[in-house]
Amino acid sequence: MTKVTMTVNGKTVSKEVEGRTLLSAMLREQLNLTGTHIGCDTSQCGACVVHVNGEAVKSCTMFAAEADGAEVKTIEGMANADGSLSTIQAAFQEHHGLQCGFCTPGMVMSAAALLKDNPKPSEAEVREYLEGNLCRCTGYHNIVKAIMAASGQDVPAVAAE
Amino acid sequence: MYDFDIERPSRIADAVKLMSDSTDAQPLGGGQTLIPTLKQRLASPERLVSMAGIDEMVGICKDDAGRLCIGGATTHAAVAADGSYPGLSGLAARIGDPAVRNRGTIGGSLANNDPAACYPAAALGSGATIVTNKREIAADDYFRGMFDTALEEGEIITEVKFPIPEVSHYAKFVQPASRFALVGVFVAKFADGVRVAVTGASESGVHRWSAAEEALSRSFSAGSIGSLEAPSADGLITDLHGTGAYRAHLVKVMTGRAVAAAS
Amino acid sequence: MPKDGGIGASSKRREDLRFLTGKGKYTDDINLRDQTYAYFIRSDVAHGTINSIDISAAMKMPGVERVFTASDFEGVGGVPCGWQVTDRHGQPMQEPKHPVLAEGKVRHVGDPIAVVVADSLAEARDAAEQVEIDITELPAVLNMKDALNDGATKVHDDLTSNLCYDWGFVEENRDAVDAAIKGAHHVTTLELKNNRLVANPMEPRVAVADFDSSTDEYTLYTTSQNPHVIRLLMGAFVLGIPEHKLRVVAPDVGGGFGAKIYHYAEEAFCTFAAKQIGRPVKWTSSRSEAFMSDAHGRDHVTKIELALDKDGKFLALRTDTHANMGAYLSTFAPSIPTWLHGTLMAGNYTTPLIYVNVKAVFTNTVPVDAYRGAGRPEATFQLERVVDKAAREMGIDPVELRRKNFITEFPYATPVAVEYDTGDYHATMDKLLELSDHAGFEARAATSKANGKLRGFGIAHYIEACGIAPSNLVGQLGARAGLYESATVRVNATGSISVMTGSHSHGQGHETSFAQVVAEMIGIDESQIDIVHGDTAKTPMGMGTYGSRSIAVGGSAMVRATEKIINKARKIAAHLMEASEADIELKDGQFTVAGTDKSVAWGDVTLAAYVPHNYPLEDIEPGLEETAFYDPANFTYPSGAYGCEVEVDPETGKVTVLGFTAADDFGNIINPMIVEGQVHGGLAQGIGQAMIENCAYDDDGQLLSGSYMDYAMPRADDLPMFTVDHSSVTPCTHNPLGVKGCGEAGAIGSPPALVNAVVDALQRAGHDVTHIDMPLSPDRVWAAMNS
Incomplete structure (x- = not known):
C-alpha cells in the first residue's frame, strides 16, 4: 500500500492504495464519488472519463498512484459553485442529451474537454471527439445537439427534428 | 488484476535500476493497452515502473540531422499537436480516442507492437530509429512480428528519432469495433526513395510493401499503385472483420489513398 | 405553440438533475455494511461434462467466506421460463432445467460453474484460480439446422432432441398458403439471417443481496426492468421465499433494452448466498462477463416467400424460421419468435394468406431472449426485405408496391390473429417522402456518382404491437404471467401526489412524462407530483417496462387510478360547496359548481380528506389514495x-x-422531446444491427465478439443527425390516453431500410446483388460487389 495525495474537485485528499488500485476505483470506493461509472474493461466506453490536470482521461485505465499530486475533476465537481447546472450540464438537460444517465458523466467530462480545446466545434468534430464515449440510449443525436448548443452555436437545422 | 508495486522514477537511470532490481518488472507507459491486459490477469508483473514522471523522456525536438526526436513517454496527444511532421501528427491524432491519446505514449505503443497499432507503421514507414537506454535500433531491425520486438528484458524506449520525409500520409481503415487499424498504410517519400509500411493486415505484424515502394520510388502517384497487383493474401489476418483477401485489397486501396493525400 | 406542462409538453426531465451531477444511484453504487463479493467461475468451453470440482484449496485462501457449487443448490429450483409455447401438434415445448450453477454439464461459454464469495473481489478472484475443475469437452452444437439432424449431439441429454418446439401459425392456413404460392403469377423468395446481437446497456448487470435473520427478510438490489417479476420468479420458483419476506429494488438502472427483463442466476445466487453466509453478497458484472451471461437477441435464420399477382397484389406469404434459443430458455425466450413475431407477419399489408413456421432450437450458446423490438424486428426485416426484392423483380417502384398493398380500412383483422385498431400508412409514407426529399434523390445520386461513390435510398414500413395483452388471451397463448400494469395514486394532505407505478424507468423518463399525465388530469403543476418506481416494497404488483408498454399500459393504470381520485375528490368538493356532485367541475386545480361562482381549491379538498372535520364520513372514507390495475383490451x-x-x-x-x-x-404523444429521444436511440440500435453489430461464435462455440474490441457498438461518428416526425396521429382506440408506444419502433423499422438502401446503391451501379446478410460491414459489402 502506498499513500497518494491529490486534489479532487478542489479538495485535497489522501488515501492508502494498492499498486493495482485504479483511479476509478479510488474515486468510487474510497471517496464515494460514484458518479464516475465503469461500463467496460477494455478502455472503450468512456463512462469513467474524468479530468486529470485538466485533460480528459479514462480513470479506469490509470492507476491511482499515477494521479499522486494531480488535480482531478469528476462529474461531482462540474456544477456551478452555487450548485446550479453548468452550461454544458444545462445544455444536456435542455436538449435531452441523456436517457439512462449511465454514460452521461463521461459524456459531460469529454464535452468539457472538447470545448476547452475547441470552443466552436463543428458537428463532425463533436462526433469525432466522442469516439471514446459510448452511449446506447440516445443515438448521440441529442448529445451532439447539446454540445453544439453549449458552445453557443445554433444547433444544425437538421437537428431541429 | 494481480497486485504489484508501482514505481514512479524521475530519471531514466533510476527507471533502469528499478527494472533490473526486480525479477519481474515491466515498464508502464500510458497503460492504455497494458492496464486492460492486467485486468484480464494475462500478465502478473511484480513491479510496474512508470515512465510518466521522467522529464527527459517527455517532449519533442529536432536533432542536428533534422530528425524529429520524440521522448518515449510523450503522449499521442502531444505528437498530434506538434505538427512539424504532418504525416506523423496526423497518424497520432487517429490513435484511439482523445482520452486514450492523453495517456498513451509512443514508447508504450512501439514496445507493445500490437499488429493493428498505428505507430509501428509510422516508425517503420519513416525508417525511424528506436533509442533505448542501451542502444539505437533501426526500425527495420526492431519489429519482429506480432507483439514481438528487438527489445530485451528490461530495455526501455527512451526516444524515437524520425527522419522527416518530403511528403507523407497515413491512411487508416478502421476495424469498426476496436477502432484499431483493420489496415493502415503509412507512406513516406524521401529524397532517396519511398517507404510504405502496413499495419493491421499481417499475421507477422507491421511490414513494408516493397512492390509499392519500388513503384512509388519510380513515380510517386496514386496511379503507380493503381497499376499494381494487390499484395498476396497469404499470411494476412482473417478474422471476424475481414478476410485476408479483403485486407490485401485494402492494403492497395489505402496505399493509393495515402499517396493521393500525402503532403 | 408548445405547451409548458401537462400532456403534449416537452417538459425537461427532472431525473436529469441527478444524472448530470453524478448523484444517480445505480445498483453498483450501493454498498452494504460488511458486504462480501461474489466472483463467478464460468465455463470456458461451449459444451462439456463436469467430472469434478475441487474447492478445497480455494476455501483456504485469504478472505474467502465460501465457495459454492451446484451441490449447494440441491432443493433449489431452476431459473424458470415464463412462457410455454405449444407446438404445431398440440404438444408443449421441451423445457430443460436451467440450474443456478451448472449441474453435471456446461452448455455454453460463460455457463456458471462455481462462485467464490470473499471479503474483496480481488480475493474472490485469487481464490477462484485455486478452484480445480475437470471438464471433458463435448462437441458443441452451433448450427441450428445441423442441430436438428438425427443423431446430432444433444445440448440436453434428457430431452428427445435439440428442438424446443416446431410452431405453425396459423396452422389451419398452411395448405391454403401452399396452394396460393404454387399457383401465383410471381413468387419472390429470400433466405436471410437476422444477426445475433448483444443488448449492451451501458450499465452492466449488478446484484446486491442482504438477509436479515431477525425478520427472515431478504432484500435484493438488482439492475432490473421489472422488480416485481424478479420477486415473483425468484421467490416462488427458485428460492421458495414468500413475497412478504422478499423485497426487490431496481434503483437507477443504466439502460435495459430487454436484457434486464429476465431473472438471472446471479440474482438468485446472491440472494441465496446472503442467507447462507449471513453477510450481504454483491456481484458486479464486468463487460466481458456481460457478453457471455446477458441474454442475447435475434439470431434467426429464415426463408420467406411472397406470392404476388401480375399487378403486384400480395396473395400469400410463407416463412420458415429457425430461431436460436441458446443453451437454456431465458424468461420470455419462447414467446419471441412465436407470438411476438408470427403475429406481425402481415405488416402493413392486406396479404390474405399467411403461414409462419418456427423451429426453436437449443444450441451451445448464451440464451437468446427479447432485445429491443423482440420478434417484431425479425418479422419486419424479412417482410420489408422480401417486399423490396419483389418490387425489383417485378419492376414496380418499391413505394408503389407498398402503397398498392397497404391496409386502409380499420379495424383490420389480419390472417395472423391480431386486429389493428387504427393506422394511416399512406400518411406516414407521404411524410417520409416529403421529409427525406425523396424527389431530390436522383440529383444527389448523380453528385455521389461524380465523386466516385454509390448512393442508394431504401425504405421500410413497419407495424409494431406494443403492450402485449389482454392477460386472459396471453394466458391461452402460454404466458405464465398476467400483462396488466398497476398504479397507486397517493394524494397527500396538502395536495401533493406520489404515484407508485409498476412500470420501471431505466432511461425512458417516466418520472417526468408520467407526472405530466397526472398534472394534466388534475390541473396542477407537474412539480406537485412524484413518480415512485422500482421497489416492490413501495409499488403495487406490476409487470415492469418492456415491449414499449409503459405509457400504453402503465400510463393507463395511472389514468384509471387518477380518475378514481378525481371522482372521490369531487364528492368531497360537492360536500364542501354544498352542491350536487353532478354539478362539480375540475379545471386547473379548482373545483367549481357549474353555473355558480363557487369554487374550492384542490389543496382544500385534499386537506379535507385527511382532516375530515367537515366531511361526508357517512358516505365516503377519509383519505385520498387509489390503486388501479389496467389490463388492456388489445395490443x-x-x-x-x-x-x-x-x-x-x-x-x-x-x-x-x-x-x-x-x-x-405513435398515436397521442405525452412528451415529444422524450418520444424523439426514444426514436433516436432505437434508430442507432437498428442501424448498428444493420451495419456493424454482430455477435459471433466460432465452430467450437467460443465467443468471437466477447468485448468491445470485437463487438462493434455504434459510435457518434457512425451515425448522422436523424430526421424524426410523429405528426401522423391515429390515436389508439382502446386505451384512455390514445397512446401507442414508441420505445422500440426505431430498432424495428431501421434495419430493412438500411439494407434496402445498400442493395439499391449496388444495383444502381450495376451489381447483381439482391441481398447481403447483416451486418453490412465493409468486408461483406465488398465481397458481395466482387462475387
Missing part, C-alpha cells in the same frame, strides 16, 4: 415509414449513412 399498433440514404465506397465496401428519416404514428 397497440404503432406504425411508420422509414427511409435511409447511404453512400457506398465502391473501393472498400464501406457504407456511410448520410441520412435517416423516421415518420412514425
Whole structure:
C-alpha cells in the first residue's frame, strides 16, 4: 500500500492504495464519488472519463498512484459553485442529451474537454471527439445537439427534428 | 488484476535500476493497452515502473540531422499537436480516442507492437530509429512480428528519432469495433526513395510493401499503385472483420489513398 | 405553440438533475455494511461434462467466506421460463432445467460453474484460480439446422432432441398458403439471417443481496426492468421465499433494452448466498462477463416467400424460421419468435394468406431472449426485405408496391390473429417522402456518382404491437404471467401526489412524462407530483417496462387510478360547496359548481380528506389514495415509414449513412422531446444491427465478439443527425390516453431500410446483388460487389 495525495474537485485528499488500485476505483470506493461509472474493461466506453490536470482521461485505465499530486475533476465537481447546472450540464438537460444517465458523466467530462480545446466545434468534430464515449440510449443525436448548443452555436437545422 | 508495486522514477537511470532490481518488472507507459491486459490477469508483473514522471523522456525536438526526436513517454496527444511532421501528427491524432491519446505514449505503443497499432507503421514507414537506454535500433531491425520486438528484458524506449520525409500520409481503415487499424498504410517519400509500411493486415505484424515502394520510388502517384497487383493474401489476418483477401485489397486501396493525400 | 406542462409538453426531465451531477444511484453504487463479493467461475468451453470440482484449496485462501457449487443448490429450483409455447401438434415445448450453477454439464461459454464469495473481489478472484475443475469437452452444437439432424449431439441429454418446439401459425392456413404460392403469377423468395446481437446497456448487470435473520427478510438490489417479476420468479420458483419476506429494488438502472427483463442466476445466487453466509453478497458484472451471461437477441435464420399477382397484389406469404434459443430458455425466450413475431407477419399489408413456421432450437450458446423490438424486428426485416426484392423483380417502384398493398380500412383483422385498431400508412409514407426529399434523390445520386461513390435510398414500413395483452388471451397463448400494469395514486394532505407505478424507468423518463399525465388530469403543476418506481416494497404488483408498454399500459393504470381520485375528490368538493356532485367541475386545480361562482381549491379538498372535520364520513372514507390495475383490451399498433440514404465506397465496401428519416404514428404523444429521444436511440440500435453489430461464435462455440474490441457498438461518428416526425396521429382506440408506444419502433423499422438502401446503391451501379446478410460491414459489402 502506498499513500497518494491529490486534489479532487478542489479538495485535497489522501488515501492508502494498492499498486493495482485504479483511479476509478479510488474515486468510487474510497471517496464515494460514484458518479464516475465503469461500463467496460477494455478502455472503450468512456463512462469513467474524468479530468486529470485538466485533460480528459479514462480513470479506469490509470492507476491511482499515477494521479499522486494531480488535480482531478469528476462529474461531482462540474456544477456551478452555487450548485446550479453548468452550461454544458444545462445544455444536456435542455436538449435531452441523456436517457439512462449511465454514460452521461463521461459524456459531460469529454464535452468539457472538447470545448476547452475547441470552443466552436463543428458537428463532425463533436462526433469525432466522442469516439471514446459510448452511449446506447440516445443515438448521440441529442448529445451532439447539446454540445453544439453549449458552445453557443445554433444547433444544425437538421437537428431541429 | 494481480497486485504489484508501482514505481514512479524521475530519471531514466533510476527507471533502469528499478527494472533490473526486480525479477519481474515491466515498464508502464500510458497503460492504455497494458492496464486492460492486467485486468484480464494475462500478465502478473511484480513491479510496474512508470515512465510518466521522467522529464527527459517527455517532449519533442529536432536533432542536428533534422530528425524529429520524440521522448518515449510523450503522449499521442502531444505528437498530434506538434505538427512539424504532418504525416506523423496526423497518424497520432487517429490513435484511439482523445482520452486514450492523453495517456498513451509512443514508447508504450512501439514496445507493445500490437499488429493493428498505428505507430509501428509510422516508425517503420519513416525508417525511424528506436533509442533505448542501451542502444539505437533501426526500425527495420526492431519489429519482429506480432507483439514481438528487438527489445530485451528490461530495455526501455527512451526516444524515437524520425527522419522527416518530403511528403507523407497515413491512411487508416478502421476495424469498426476496436477502432484499431483493420489496415493502415503509412507512406513516406524521401529524397532517396519511398517507404510504405502496413499495419493491421499481417499475421507477422507491421511490414513494408516493397512492390509499392519500388513503384512509388519510380513515380510517386496514386496511379503507380493503381497499376499494381494487390499484395498476396497469404499470411494476412482473417478474422471476424475481414478476410485476408479483403485486407490485401485494402492494403492497395489505402496505399493509393495515402499517396493521393500525402503532403 | 408548445405547451409548458401537462400532456403534449416537452417538459425537461427532472431525473436529469441527478444524472448530470453524478448523484444517480445505480445498483453498483450501493454498498452494504460488511458486504462480501461474489466472483463467478464460468465455463470456458461451449459444451462439456463436469467430472469434478475441487474447492478445497480455494476455501483456504485469504478472505474467502465460501465457495459454492451446484451441490449447494440441491432443493433449489431452476431459473424458470415464463412462457410455454405449444407446438404445431398440440404438444408443449421441451423445457430443460436451467440450474443456478451448472449441474453435471456446461452448455455454453460463460455457463456458471462455481462462485467464490470473499471479503474483496480481488480475493474472490485469487481464490477462484485455486478452484480445480475437470471438464471433458463435448462437441458443441452451433448450427441450428445441423442441430436438428438425427443423431446430432444433444445440448440436453434428457430431452428427445435439440428442438424446443416446431410452431405453425396459423396452422389451419398452411395448405391454403401452399396452394396460393404454387399457383401465383410471381413468387419472390429470400433466405436471410437476422444477426445475433448483444443488448449492451451501458450499465452492466449488478446484484446486491442482504438477509436479515431477525425478520427472515431478504432484500435484493438488482439492475432490473421489472422488480416485481424478479420477486415473483425468484421467490416462488427458485428460492421458495414468500413475497412478504422478499423485497426487490431496481434503483437507477443504466439502460435495459430487454436484457434486464429476465431473472438471472446471479440474482438468485446472491440472494441465496446472503442467507447462507449471513453477510450481504454483491456481484458486479464486468463487460466481458456481460457478453457471455446477458441474454442475447435475434439470431434467426429464415426463408420467406411472397406470392404476388401480375399487378403486384400480395396473395400469400410463407416463412420458415429457425430461431436460436441458446443453451437454456431465458424468461420470455419462447414467446419471441412465436407470438411476438408470427403475429406481425402481415405488416402493413392486406396479404390474405399467411403461414409462419418456427423451429426453436437449443444450441451451445448464451440464451437468446427479447432485445429491443423482440420478434417484431425479425418479422419486419424479412417482410420489408422480401417486399423490396419483389418490387425489383417485378419492376414496380418499391413505394408503389407498398402503397398498392397497404391496409386502409380499420379495424383490420389480419390472417395472423391480431386486429389493428387504427393506422394511416399512406400518411406516414407521404411524410417520409416529403421529409427525406425523396424527389431530390436522383440529383444527389448523380453528385455521389461524380465523386466516385454509390448512393442508394431504401425504405421500410413497419407495424409494431406494443403492450402485449389482454392477460386472459396471453394466458391461452402460454404466458405464465398476467400483462396488466398497476398504479397507486397517493394524494397527500396538502395536495401533493406520489404515484407508485409498476412500470420501471431505466432511461425512458417516466418520472417526468408520467407526472405530466397526472398534472394534466388534475390541473396542477407537474412539480406537485412524484413518480415512485422500482421497489416492490413501495409499488403495487406490476409487470415492469418492456415491449414499449409503459405509457400504453402503465400510463393507463395511472389514468384509471387518477380518475378514481378525481371522482372521490369531487364528492368531497360537492360536500364542501354544498352542491350536487353532478354539478362539480375540475379545471386547473379548482373545483367549481357549474353555473355558480363557487369554487374550492384542490389543496382544500385534499386537506379535507385527511382532516375530515367537515366531511361526508357517512358516505365516503377519509383519505385520498387509489390503486388501479389496467389490463388492456388489445395490443397497440404503432406504425411508420422509414427511409435511409447511404453512400457506398465502391473501393472498400464501406457504407456511410448520410441520412435517416423516421415518420412514425405513435398515436397521442405525452412528451415529444422524450418520444424523439426514444426514436433516436432505437434508430442507432437498428442501424448498428444493420451495419456493424454482430455477435459471433466460432465452430467450437467460443465467443468471437466477447468485448468491445470485437463487438462493434455504434459510435457518434457512425451515425448522422436523424430526421424524426410523429405528426401522423391515429390515436389508439382502446386505451384512455390514445397512446401507442414508441420505445422500440426505431430498432424495428431501421434495419430493412438500411439494407434496402445498400442493395439499391449496388444495383444502381450495376451489381447483381439482391441481398447481403447483416451486418453490412465493409468486408461483406465488398465481397458481395466482387462475387
